[in-house]
Every structure is written in C-alpha cells, then in structure tokens.
Amino acid sequence: MLDRPTSEQTQAELLRRIAAQDREALAQFYDEMAGVLFSTAVRILGDALEAEEAVQDVFVQIWNKAATFDFALGLPLHWALGITRNRCVDRLRARKRRSYLLRELAEEGMVDPVTPVAESGRALSADESAAVRSAVGGLPREQRQAIEMAFFGGMTHPEIAEALHEPLGTIKARIRRGMLKLRENLQAYL
Numbered sequence: 001m002l003d004r005p006t007s008e009q010t011q012a013e014l015l016r017r018i019a020a021q022d023r024e025a026l027a028q029f030y031d032e033m034a035g036v037l038f039s040t041a042v043r044i045l046g047d048a049l050e051a052e053e054a055v056q057d058v059f060v061q062i063w064n065k066a067a068t069f070d071f072a073l074g075l076p077l078h079w080a081l082g083i084t085r086n087r088c089v090d091r092l093r094a095r096k097r098r099s100y101l102l103r104e105l106a107e108e109g110m111v112d113p114v115t116p117v118a119e120s121g122r123a124l125s126a127d128e129s130a131a132v133r134s135a136v137g138g139l140p141r142e143q144r145q146a147i148e149m150a151f152f153g154g155m156t157h158p159e160i161a162e163a164l165h166e167p168l169g170t171i172k173a174r175i176r177r178g179m180l181k182l183r184e185n186l187q188a189y190l
Contacts, residue, residue, distance in 0.1 A: 011029065012076050015066045016066075018062065019067035033076075033080050034059075037058055041088050045091060049168065050091060050156055050159075054091055058084050062083065131188075139181060140178075143178030146174040147182075149163065149164075150175055
C-alpha cells in the first residue's frame with residue numbers, strides 16, 4: 001500500500017492522464033476511488049441501485065472534466081467526493097421535484113402533463129408533437145411503458161425496474177431498443 005502523499009501524487013497523475021483521454025488511467029483511478037465514492041453515494045441517496053447510477057455518472061464527469069482538476073486547490077479524493085456529493089444532491093432534488101409534480105398531476109387528474117420540447121429549448125410545433133406522440137404510441141407496449149416512465153415520468157432505471165418488477169437490464173434494453181426505434185421513426189425531424 002502506498003503512503004498517503006505518494007498515493008495523492010499518483011491519483012493526481014492519473015487525473016492528468018485521464019485528461020489526455022487515457023482509458024487505462026481511468027480504470028486505475030476507478031479501482032482506487034470507486035469503493036469510497038459508492039459508499040458515499042449510498043449514504044446520501046439511501047439506495048444502492050441509484051448510487052450505482054450516480055457513481056457511473058461521476059466517472060463520466062471525471063472523464064470529461066479531469067483537465068479542470070488543480071492539485072493546488074485540493075486532493076484528488078476530495079475533488080471526486082465533491083463531484084459525487086453534487087451528483088447525489090442533484091438526484092435527491094430531482095426525486096423531490098418528480099414526487100411533487102406527480103402528486104400535483106394526480107390531484108388534477110391530468111393524463112398527459114408533458115409538452116414535448118425540442119433540443120433547442122423551443123416547444124415543438126403541433127405537427128412535431130403529433131409525430132412524437134404517434135411514434136411513441138407505435139412502440140411495443142413494454143418499450144413504450146418504460147420510455148414513458150423514464151422520460152415523461154422522470155423515473156430512474158432502477159425505479160422503473162422496481163415498479164414493473166423487472167430486472168434492471170431488461171428495463172435498460174427496452175428503453176434502448178425503443179429509443180432506437182423512435183430515432184428511426186422521427187429521422188425527418190432530427
């Protein structure tokens with residue numbers, strides 16, 4: 001086992017290599033950090049499956065933002081823990097907003113609360129909205145249900161798996177296959 005200062009220097013070097021898109025460095029950094037980041041995420045979120053997703057998001061962010069790490073401002077562990085904390089807090093806030101929104105929609109009896117929005121942030125035209133609704137409606141029931149729960153209901157993949165009593169991998173595969181079909185069917189609008 002490395003002594004603490006050497007380990008911190010090694011982690012900082014790994015981050016420099018990750019910034020240069022070195023996949024092996026990311027794997028080594030993951031091996032060193034994943035355990036503590038996962039346990040932190042579980043403590044904050046109270047859910048191991050959601051913590052797994054959060055840590056995956058954290059490592060994607062580390063891959064994309066490694067160049068922003070500055071050893072003069074802190075240790076690699078503290079930097080990674082900060083990213084983990086922020087990602088978990090974002091998930092908790094989203095969970096709270098989702099819960100509040102779903103409760104309000106249920107009280108109002110609204111069936112279709114979502115107005116589709118284009119990637120540019122503008123609301124879709126009536127024709128575009130109709131095309132999206134038609135494409136979603138044309139999906140097999142299992143794919144449509146999983147996509148609606150994820151994108152219109154704002155649920156995480158583990159939440160969907162739990163609600164439908166299905167394995168997480170099955171839910172992810174349904175959403176992926178459905179999204180591929182949607183992309184194919186909506187190609188004219190992309």
